[in-house]
Amino acid sequence: MSRLKRLFHQFGSPPWFYRFSGKLVPWLWVAFALLAAWGLYRGLVVAPADYQQGESVRIMYIHVPSAWMSWMVYAVMAGFGICALVWRVRVAEILMISSAPVGAAFTLVTLVSGSLWGRPTWGTYWVWDARLTSELVLLFLYLGVIGLYNAFDEPRKAARAASLLAIVGLVNLPIIHYSVNWWNTLHQPASIGLDGSSIHPSMLWPLLIMAAATKFYYGACLLTRARNRLLEQDRGKRWAREALAEGGR
Amino acid sequence: MNHAPFIWSAYAVAVIVYAWTALAPVWRARRFRAAWQAREKVMGRSRGPTGTSEN
Numbered sequence: 001m002s003r004l005k006r007l008f009h010q011f012g013s014p015p016w017f018y019r020f021s022g023k024l025v026p027w028l029w030v031a032f033a034l035l036a037a038w039g040l041y042r043g044l045v046v047a048p049a050d051y052q053q054g055e056s057v058r059i060m061y062i063h064v065p066s067a068w069m070s071w072m073v074y075a076v077m078a079g080f081g082i083c084a085l086v087w088r089v090r091v092a093e094i095l096m097i098s099s100a101p102v103g104a105a106f107t108l109v110t111l112v113s114g115s116l117w118g119r120p121t122w123g124t125y126w127v128w129d130a131r132l133t134s135e136l137v138l139l140f141l142y143l144g145v146i147g148l149y150n151a152f153d154e155p156r157k158a159a160r161a162a163s164l165l166a167i168v169g170l171v172n173l174p175i176i177h178y179s180v181n182w183w184n185t186l187h188q189p190a191s192i193g194l195d196g197s198s199i200h201p202s203m204l205w206p207l208l209i210m211a212a213a214t215k216f217y218y219g220a221c222l223l224t225r226a227r228n229r230l231l232e233q234d235r236g237k238r239w240a241r242e243a244l245a246e247g248g249r
Numbered sequence: 250m251n252h253a254p255f256i257w258s259a260y261a262v263a264v265i266v267y268a269w270t271a272l273a274p275v276w277r278a279r280r281f282r283a284a285w286q287a288r289e290k291v292m293g294r295s296r297g298p299t300g301t302s303e304n
Contacts, residue, residue, distance in 0.1 A: 055252040059259045066263070105270040112266075113259040120252050217267065225274045232281060244285050 012089045014230050015239040021223040028220035032213050039209035047203050056120045063113040065211040066106045071173055073103035078170045081163030093159030097149050098225035102218055104142035130179035131187035141169040
């Protein structure tokens with residue numbers, strides 16, 4: 001058996017996943033805390049004000065990484081949904097549904113911080129343009145996945161239904177991404193692409209550091225939530241009882 | 250226009266939402282563990298010192 005295949009099988013084993021993720025979570029929190037502290041210091045203290053946006057550009061250091069994460073988490077959630085539907089991996093089902101509240105949080109912060117940036121910059125909190133509306137649809141998709149999962153009593157049936165909705169909702173991601181190119185929107189086009197960035201390094205670095213920090217935050221939140229669900233679902237099994245007897249470690 | 254209220258409001262919302270997202274599962278795990286331990290205590294008592302149920 002190849003190393004990758006063995007890892008995939010190990011990953012699908014709830015006791016192994018529970019123990020492995022338990023060791024990983026504290027390190028993810030440490031990486032998040034260090035990067036977030038560094039990114040916020042660079043963004044709020046060191047980085048200069050923008051010549052057009054003024055001081056309100058500092059909202060970008062929380063808005064842009066949150067927006068990127070709202071899309072990435074959805075793609076990852078749908079990926080787990082595919083694993084859950086195709087291979088019936090229970091850990092993937094749990095990771096899929098554990099991703100949804102974290103993704104919803106990123107989307108909510110994106111919408112609220114964008115709205116607070118829009119008031120001083122555009123003169124309005126909200127416009128029904130393609131980017132803002134499709135991001136709002138993303139929030140509804142996350143809430144839909146959570147709601148659909150909670151509508152079932154049986155967790156495996158619930159995960160299959162929610163996975164299907166998550167996969168169907170993937171169609172919204174290219175709409176969000178290309179909305180600023182396909183339609184005439186108030187929202188500006190992307191400033192960072194594969195061919196480089198139009199942002200000055202003094203502002204780009206805090207943005208990238210915060211983007212890295214949010215990835216560790218997602219990892220830590222996802223694994224914490226997934227461990228809880230696993231323990232709750234398997235509380236009657238021997239490995240879970242042993243873990244609970246050890247204080248949930 | 251003074252931008253400070255908008256900046257601080259955006260960061261305050263982010264801190265509240267992210268803190269709640271991170272802490273809610275920790276509180277849930279604590280509640281679950283406490284309920285499980287209480288249930289185990291009751292089950293242990295009903296089993297009696299020999300480990301068999303008295304009912």
